[in-house]
Amino acid sequence: MADENATENGASETAHLYEGKKVSSAPPSRKKAAGRMKSSTDIPEDAIPEVHVPTIIESFFGGPIVNTTKFLPPDRMVASLQMGSAGVLMVLSLLTFMVTPVSGTAWFALSNMLGMQTFGGVLHLLIIVGGLIGGLYGIFQRDQRALIVSYALLIIVTLRFAGSKVDFGISFLPEEEIYQKMLLLLYAVFLVMYMELTSGIIRFSMLDTSIRTGEVYVMQVTKITSRYHRSLLITPAIASSVAGLTLLINLIIPAFVGLFDDVSAQRLSESVELTSVYGVALGTVMVFTVIAAMFAVNLPLRIQQMRERNA
Amino acid sequence: MAWSRKSAMFAALAIAMYLLGLVLRNSQLVTVAVVLLSFLTWAAFRTSHADVASSGRRVDDADADEGIQLHSISALRRISSARIFEDGEIDVTLRIQNRSNLSKVLEVRDRVPEVMRIKKGANYVLMELGPQRETEISYTIETPLRGFYTVGPVCIRVQDAFGLFHNEREIHLYDDFLVFPKMEDIKDAMIKSRVPKIFTGAVNIRNPGEGSNFYNLREYIPGDPMKKVNWNATARSAGKMMVNEYERDAVSDIILIVDSRKISETGPVSRNSLVYSTRAAASLSQYFLARRDSVGLVTYGDEIVSVDRDTGKKQLYVLLTKLAGAMAKGNTPLKVVTDRIMPHINRGSPVIIMSPLEDDSTVVSAVRDLRSRNFDVTVLSPSSLEFEFDARRLDRTGYEVLKTERDILLSELRGLGANVMDWEPDMLLNTALAGARGF
Numbered sequence: 001m002a003d004e005n006a007t008e009n010g011a012s013e014t015a016h017l018y019e020g021k022k023v024s025s026a027p028p029s030r031k032k033a034a035g036r037m038k039s040s041t042d043i044p045e046d047a048i049p050e051v052h053v054p055t056i057i058e059s060f061f062g063g064p065i066v067n068t069t070k071f072l073p074p075d076r077m078v079a080s081l082q083m084g085s086a087g088v089l090m091v092l093s094l095l096t097f098m099v100t101p102v103s104g105t106a107w108f109a110l111s112n113m114l115g116m117q118t119f120g121g122v123l124h125l126l127i128i129v130g131g132l133i134g135g136l137y138g139i140f141q142r143d144q145r146a147l148i149v150s151y152a153l154l155i156i157v158t159l160r161f162a163g164s165k166v167d168f169g170i171s172f173l174p175e176e177e178i179y180q181k182m183l184l185l186l187y188a189v190f191l192v193m194y195m196e197l198t199s200g201i202i203r204f205s206m207l208d209t210s211i212r213t214g215e216v217y218v219m220q221v222t223k224i225t226s227r228y229h230r231s232l233l234i235t236p237a238i239a240s241s242v243a244g245l246t247l248l249i250n251l252i253i254p255a256f257v258g259l260f261d262d263v264s265a266q267r268l269s270e271s272v273e274l275t276s277v278y279g280v281a282l283g284t285v286m287v288f289t290v291i292a293a294m295f296a297v298n299l300p301l302r303i304q305q306m307r308e309r310n311a
Numbered sequence: 312m313a314w315s316r317k318s319a320m321f322a323a324l325a326i327a328m329y330l331l332g333l334v335l336r337n338s339q340l341v342t343v344a345v346v347l348l349s350f351l352t353w354a355a356f357r358t359s360h361a362d363v364a365s366s367g368r369r370v371d372d373a374d375a376d377e378g379i380q381l382h383s384i385s386a387l388r389r390i391s392s393a394r395i396f397e398d399g400e401i402d403v404t405l406r407i408q409n410r411s412n413l414s415k416v417l418e419v420r421d422r423v424p425e426v427m428r429i430k431k432g433a434n435y436v437l438m439e440l441g442p443q444r445e446t447e448i449s450y451t452i453e454t455p456l457r458g459f460y461t462v463g464p465v466c467i468r469v470q471d472a473f474g475l476f477h478n479e480r481e482i483h484l485y486d487d488f489l490v491f492p493k494m495e496d497i498k499d500a501m502i503k504s505r506v507p508k509i510f511t512g513a514v515n516i517r518n519p520g521e522g523s524n525f526y527n528l529r530e531y532i533p534g535d536p537m538k539k540v541n542w543n544a545t546a547r548s549a550g551k552m553m554v555n556e557y558e559r560d561a562v563s564d565i566i567l568i569v570d571s572r573k574i575s576e577t578g579p580v581s582r583n584s585l586v587y588s589t590r591a592a593a594s595l596s597q598y599f600l601a602r603r604d605s606v607g608l609v610t611y612g613d614e615i616v617s618v619d620r621d622t623g624k625k626q627l628y629v630l631l632t633k634l635a636g637a638m639a640k641g642n643t644p645l646k647v648v649t650d651r652i653m654p655h656i657n658r659g660s661p662v663i664i665m666s667p668l669e670d671d672s673t674v675v676s677a678v679r680d681l682r683s684r685n686f687d688v689t690v691l692s693p694s695s696l697e698f699e700f701d702a703r704r705l706d707r708t709g710y711e712v713l714k715t716e717r718d719i720l721l722s723e724l725r726g727l728g729a730n731v732m733d734w735e736p737d738m739l740l741n742t743a744l745a746g747a748r749g750f
Contacts, residue, residue: 099339100339155328155343158337158339158340158343159331159335159337159340160335160337161335161336161337181342184338184339184342185342185346187339187342187343188339188342188343188345188346188347189346191343191346192343192346192347192350195321196350196473199317199473199474200473203474207437210435214429214433215433215435216433216435216436216437217432217433217435217436217437217448218436218437218438219436219437219438219439219446220438220439223416223439224416224437224439227416227439227472228472228473230472231471231472231473232472235350235353235354235472235473236350238349238353239346239349239350239353240346240349242345242349242352242353243342243345243346243349246345246349247342247345276336277332277333277336277337277338277341278333280338280341280342280345281333281341284329284345284348288348288352291352291356294356295355295356300356307412307413308411308412308413309412
């Protein structure tokens with residue numbers, strides 16, 4: 001009877017005892033060896049400790065980039081993050097397809113050289129689909145390698161020489177600058193949120209595994225998770241507002257100058273530099289100078305002190 | 312405020328995308344970079360709220376030289392025992408108090424020595440602590456190895472919801488505890504002094520005197536107390552009055568010598584010569600002190616540390632404390648130790664040496680000197696070879712050669728009249744002692 005259930009490794013399968021579940025009864029070789037080992041017995045393989053020598057990249061970043069922890073099955077929080085990430089990824093893929101034209105990309109230039117113009121478009125689409133599939137696999141398998149590939153593909157697809165003009169992949173999208181920038185902003189926010197949500201999946205999976213193995217104890221789990229959920233709503237809103245100010249600087253500066261001089265304002269609004277990416281660069285400098293000033297005057301601390309006093 | 316690896320990667324990605332976007336004049340890349348930078352900035356702003364200024368110090372605590380502060384959090388720890396034996400358990404209770412008017416999400420880690428195992432509870436807790444509230448964390452640690460240990464400091468971390476930035480503070484709260492070597496119950500050490508002290512003790516020494524065990528019959532001498540007269544023997548001895556003589560009960564000076572040279576730690580952390588020697592010394596100390604003997608201890612490694620002979624329970628704790636702190640260091644020869652201590656101990660006193668007897672060419676001459684001065688020498692030698700061989704760090708041929716050398720050395724010591732036992736790892740101390748005395 002025992003022999004009937006023995007596997008090729010000598011392990012007994014006990015599927016018939018555990019409602020069809022395959023439970024291997026073979027112990028690890030170390031346990032197997034216990035009590036039987038003689039001085040002439042070879043060293044069991046699992047008795048030799050594995051020594052991990054960090055790679056150059058790991059040394060540079062101070063640890064492994066990809067997490068190798070074996071996670072337990074996802075809990076409710078992780079599962080909801082997975083569903084959320086998958087939804088964000090779908091929308092992001094669609095937005096990427098909409099806002100990234102094939103013209104100006106390296107593969108477009110290559111396909112033109114080869115005389116197969118449709119090949120560039122197909123390759124462009126394949127990169128987006130690759131990012132989508134890699135992302136979905138990474139999300140549900142909680143595989144950081146697949147997620148990194150997905151991030152890379154979704155960023156690579158935007159790499160093109162654009163010549164300062166905002167172009168979209170679909171022609172029927174709005175022509176007005178403000179709508180174009182809003183669409184771009186939406187795309188950027190979804191890309192950042194996709195990156196955050198997927199890293200959240202790994203982070204909460206690690207936390208959940210640590211909780212379930214008793215390594216970490218969490219008091220009031222719901223409060224901590226609800227804080228994360230709240231931040232997922234507030235942070236993108238704030239970030240997109242700040243980024244909006246930066247991107248719309250070519251409208252804000254002429255409007256401000258217009259209070260004093262209409263002609264100069266008109267000239268500024270028609271300035272090529274201000275409407276190009278260099279205008280965005282100027283906006284970035286201005287907005288982030290204000291932010292830096294806030295930090296320099298210890299504004300976070302003063303807000304904190306005020307909150308403490310008023311609490 | 313410290314950056315996490317994630318925030319560093321996000322920042323690097325944002326800057327790269329931003330610069331690439333400017334070079335390629337690509338609005339998509341620039342937009343993503345700006346959103347990413349805004350995201351990071353907001354997270355940094357929120358984390359800075361957590362009590363810390365951008366300079367890393369609160370304005371009102373700027374003179375405190377602690378770096379990043381989380382001053383409204385305080386901690387108090389209580390441990391169930393400051394002295395414990397190996398394989399014991401210590402209950403730790405950590406009370407965390409939030410004196411701020413705002414609630415905080417904290418990660419609290421109470422640092423536990425690496426060799427300790429958390430048996431129950433967790434020393435790493437993630438919690439939200441309300442304003443003016445306090446909470447208690449409890450956990451139990453197992454103490455597998457002797458030594459001096461410290462629990463603490465308490466590390467407190469506040470981080471933003473996305474894990475991008477964090478502030479950390481170490482509350483310098485430390486609790487020391489001592490793990491004594493495990494003791495084995497010894498029934499009989501079979502070691503008696505040939506030069507008992509004048510005080511009465513619990514050991515009968517096969518000399519007539521005041522005691523409880525019968526020794527001999529002799530003829531009555533004027534002055535003998537009448538209670539000692541054995542009337543039955545007197546009746547049988549044709550008119551001679553016979554009295555009972557008793558064995559003299561006395562105390563002895565026992566000297567324990569523990570080898571704590573670097574080589575004595577050869578083998579796995581929990582199974583090496585020093586671990587066995589300290590456990591044996593602790594067990595013997597307890598046994599001899601319970602017998603009202605006077606016990607002294609010498610440990611030698613990089614220096615010679617000695618505890619003067621004394622009796623009583625207090626002496627047991629003094630000896631256990633010394634044994635708990637014995638570190639494997641240095642390579643002082645045994646001869647130096649014996650030369651140093653011999654003038655201070657009574658000739659004929661039992662000397663018990665616990666040593667792997669390796670890497671010391673003076674062992675034979677040291678034992679010879681002790682024997683020539685009539686000391687009762689017992690050598691308990693936990694074999695490092697066995698530990699190494701069991702741990703698979705020594706091959707068969709090497710083991711055989713070294714074992715032969717060791718056997719020759721042990722035979723030589725036996726030839727000098729010392730009681731020697733090659734103490735194998737799985738042998739109980741009682742058995743080893745009996746073996747050393749030839750039983």
